[in-house]
Amino acid sequence: MNYKNIVFLRIKILIGFFALIFLLLLISFNNVIAQNDYPTDDQVNAIAKELYCPVCENTPLDVCPTQACAQWRALIKEKLIAGWSKEEIKQYFVDQYGDRVLAQPPARGLNWLVYILPPVVFVGGIVVVYLNLKKIKKSSEKVVQVSNNNNDKYLKEMEEALNVLNNEEDLS
Amino acid sequence: MLPNLGYGTLVITLIVSIYAIVSAVIGERKNLYKYVESARLALLLTFPLLTLAVISIVILLVNQNYEVQYVYNVTSSTMPTYLKVTALWGGQAGSLVFWAWLMAAFGSAVTLRKWDRDHDLLPWVIIVSSVTLAFFLIMIVVFENPFIRFWTLPSGGELVAMFAPAGSQLIHPFDGRGLNPLLRHPGMIIHPPMLYLGFVSFVIPYAFGMAALITGRTDDRWIRLTRRWTLVAWMFLSIGLILGSRWSYDVLGWGGYWAWDPVENAAFMPWLSGTAFLHSVMIQEKRGLFKRWNMILVIITYSLVIFGTFLTRSGVLSSVHAFAQSAIGPMFFIFIGLSFIISLAFLIKRWDDLRSEGVMTSLLSRESLFLINNLLFIGILVVVFWGTVYPLISELFTGQKVTVGPPFYNSTTGPLFVGLLLLMGIAPLSAWGHSTWKTLGKALWIPAIGSLILIVVLFVSGVRSIGALIGFTVASLAAFVTIYEFWRGMKARHKRNGENYLVALWKLTARNRRRYGGYIIHLSVVFMAIGIIGIEFFQTETQGRIAPGESLSLAGYTVTYKNLAEFDVADGRNVARAVLSVSKNGKDLGELYPRRDFYYDSQQPMTIPGVRSTVEDDLYVILVNWEQISSLGATFKVFHNPLINWLWYGGILLVIGSFIAAWPDPEKEIELAPSRIMRKETGNLVSKP
């Protein structure tokens, strides 16, 4: 080999060496990029599940079959790649399309009524039971108690016999 | 010719029903029995008349008379005959006629019973039934005529009308639009009729209730007369709801069974008040209590039926289920307004007369528990009603559209349903009248131990979700108590009559159909609760795009994409059918065939899941049809639904239980329970027949 050939050879080896390093770096970068690049369908669906289709009626975004909904799911994917959080994505949808994309009315203004009503109903029910309890207490003061441990077994037999009798005369 | 005949029949039926109303009113006011009798016969006549109208529509549908707009809208040449017949209720106009037909059927059935003992109630029952029928007929005849046809005008334009405009010709389209593919499923075929049967049959108890209210007959006669009607109506409504839910699960491909959509809620609300009513009347029969509750409940049930029908068809609320908006909205609104106001007015008028005949004496007595039962059902009803109506309120007052979705309903109704299950466990063991913690505890402790053991077992095997644990606890308590009740009865008979246990069970149930049929229904509700808890708390899903040979994994199952075939089918659709193999822990479990059907006539796709159903779970796979489907790669969504099939088993058991409970007894009915006869203060002792 003459001098020129040796130089070329060394340059080739050097280039090959750097190319190898570059490739290795690329591969490791790829691993890092790959994780953020492609959110799985499940990750997209997890967010889409909590949103409703802005156009269709009462259809959650993860099951809506229209092309528009497919675009919105793609939008969610885009935002996930860009690193947005679930809350940020949901807020974006609300800003763009209004409150109806949320599965529950946001708790402000008139919407408080939605969340107040169930506890009110519950309390109302308790009040009714309480009032009836008072009525019962009043009348039970005049009740003659027949409760005797000695008669328990007899009472049970009587009860069963009367139950059977009652059942026969049940208006079926 | 046939359309004219059909329309004529509808008009005549309307006239006959109005005549029934007028005649009954005259007969009642002037105390002239023959007018009431004439009204009764008129109501009876409406059924054969409407049957003619229904037959006309069906003939037109089957014979592909596309010049009739309704036939054009809901049928097409590729539909099989049975689907063309069921298209009768596939669209707005036809379904209204179907509703009216059922109303006439029940109205006529009511006229055929023996009325000797209840002449005073008869006119009002006729009036209420006929008014309801007449309203529906007015809507059909004036606004939603199923017989209107397409005409070309001499000027060249087109018109849809009943009678031929001058100089026009009929247009005969080549083919119809065809029924929405989503509706071409067996579940969808029986679901509307069952629902309508449920809705319409609740009109009869309401009619009797109003009759009692108007005539001042505030005893429980009206309740005992309508007991079987109520049970049958309840059964149909329950079946309708369960079928709708099953259809949704089977065909819509979202892996769920109930979406709390406004129209679903509209059918669910009458069920809630109807179930409360069904239970509450027992207390009035046995104890003379809850008279006001029962009147309120039956009025609410009827009102919710009409209101639900209004919501579905008027366009007031947006929903996937809603019919296309039409002009009947205002008409319905008037009907609702009038019936609500009149019902309320009479209720208030007779309020004082509806005083209870006794008092509750103990918090744990059966009467008291039934009060809590009523409160729980009404509580759920109020919450569901509010969630359904709130989007409308929000839009009216703030202009903002909002969605009230499953999170709201689940968190608010969940605890209330748990309460109901708990009651289902406790109440059968409670005694009438006096009851203490001691007596109740004595009866309850064995089933309670059973539930406790179950919960420990579940916890130990890894179940950690509090909601699920509570749900299983109360559901199992109800189940154990119900089984215990059967056991006690069987044991008593065995002891008394020496019958072997199976015979004892049979005879026990046969001689107490109402009670033990009811217990079977309770058991079916427990089954459904198990199914619901399973899917609500433990459902998992995954989605992914895979090539043939690749697989998706979920909950221990592996689903491998094998191949895909695409082909056309005779009834007008293109089918893409994927073959997937399923395995678990290496063991092969067979194949699944999710497919995508595309209907050419309506240009609509439908996804049918491939489902592997077992007692413990469903593996449910759909072909995601909004992504590209090819033999090179397709996107699949896999759901794992634990315990879901218990929901359907429960549905079947519910039907069985209802049949048993409603089956007429060969023995004659006794007028009043002996305890009531002795307690009646008036001298009205009724003797046994």
Add this chain to the structure above:
Amino acid sequence: MENSHTEEPKNPKKLPRWAIIAAFVVLLGFLALMGWGLKNAQQGPVQEGQKVPPFELTTFDGSKIKTEDLLGKVVVINFWASWCKPCEQEASELEEAWQYYKDSGEVVFLGVDYVDTETEAMGYLEKFNITYPNGPDLRTAISQIFRISGVPETYIIDRNGKLASRKIGPFVSISEITSMIDSALNQ
């Protein structure tokens, strides 16, 4: 099984008047609400001759356009979406019409993108070379003002802020567009 005395309550409870009134008020209120909702549902889109409430459109490039600043000119508002196939039929004609009226300064074209995604929308605008201002219908506020039932729909507002004419569905030709705008100009 009776082991307790039962007694009729001493004074029969009469329904108090306030309860009766309350019950009717609630019922009538509910009916009024339903009636109102029904009336709204039955309403169609904004009628010709009605005054159009002012609104603001934020374009894709960020500028804000207020309709009250545009009084005295004829405003053409076109609702569209990238996922709407029929919208594509009229897209080039609309741009052509805009070019025709641009220099007169009397007519303003505004495109309102209904419930769409930005990337797809920009693609649509590029595809048809649309140069007049376009912006998303944030929170569907603008479409709710006009009570549209779908896309495409076009509303032409006259110089006084009242609705001159509307078109439901795509325009079939550019002459249809120009005739509607001309009649609004000449009012």
